[in-house]
Amino acid sequence: MxxxxxxxxxxxxxxxxxxxxxxxxxxxxxxxxxxxxxxxxxxxxxxxxxSKQALLESVIETITEHCIRVVREALRPRATLHETIRAGFQAYWDHVVAHPGEHMLTYELTQYALRQPGFAHLARRQHQLYSDTYGDLIDQLRTAMDFELAAPTPVLARYLAAPTPVLARYLAAMTDGLTLRFLVLGDEEAASEILDMITDHVTGLVRVPAP
CATH class of the missing domain: 1.10.10.60 (Homeodomain-like)
Known part of the structure; x- marks a missing residue:
């Protein structure tokens, strides 16, 4: 070796x-x-x-990296902001469909951590990581917005009608629930319709100031 x-x-x-x-x-x-x-x-x-705690924390972080890598690649500027946001959601969803066992493991890790004495902080860390990751992706979206709006500097805070931390927690909760629903019901068509609705909602939060 x-x-x-x-x-x-x-x-x-x-x-x-x-x-x-x-x-x-x-x-x-x-x-x-x-x-x-x-x-x-x-x-x-x-x-x-x-320790086993150190291993589980590494597992949680690495699983998150697996899907977030493809989302980052998908969040490149497209013809419209709506298309950019939808592409990011689709990249995540393609990963869920391709690796259902890995996503199922995330829920098992949460339950295991909550039931195991001294491990509950790992479950809190897991879900905080989800929110932090969405916060990073929202920051990445600034580039796409600047591209579409031809803005000279990143100004997402002026355009987004919701605080970034709140939107990040909302998106984390939404995709977490949608993923679990798919793992239980296996309804890809319904998931796609929900992602379309969420894309419309997020795009609708963007406010372009008057010239």
Missing amino acids: GRMPLADRRRQLTEAAIRAMTRDGVARTTTRSIAAEAGLSLSVFHYCFD
């Missing part, structure tokens, strides 16, 4: 944990099974993670 930077080894183990937990469930996944999934020794696992 060649030498690998600690950060890369942690990433390797985290991805192995996601695969194992998606397949077997959080409660049934052990440190030994994660090490085996990664093709590493148990001693390497304990060198990289000093």
Whole structure:
């Protein structure tokens, strides 16, 4: 086994944990099974993670990174702001449809953390991460707005008829609920209609000041 930077080894183990937990469930996944999934020794696992809490936090952050990466790529300026926002939602939704087990794992992680003594802060961290991520995406949307409005500087605060933190929490709650509904009912058409409605709503919050 060649030498690998600690950060890369942690990433390797985290991805192995996601695969194992998606397949077997959080409660049934052990440190030994994660090490085996990664093709590493148990001693390497304990060198990289000093607690199960540290591992679960890394899992939560990495799963969020998986879908947010494709959303960031989709949020490039398009013909209209509406199209840009809808493309971002669609990128997220395509990830949900392609990786339902991984998204199902996020809900299991929440329940596990809330039921496990001393782990509740991980569930709070998980949902705060969702809101923070949407806040970052709203900031990224400034570029798209400036492109469409030909504004010389980012001025999203003047155009958005809702505080960024409030909108970020709203979008996190909306996609969280919509994702769970899809995992239960499997209704892609209904999900698409809801995403269209949310896109209309968010676009409607944009206020362009008079010249």
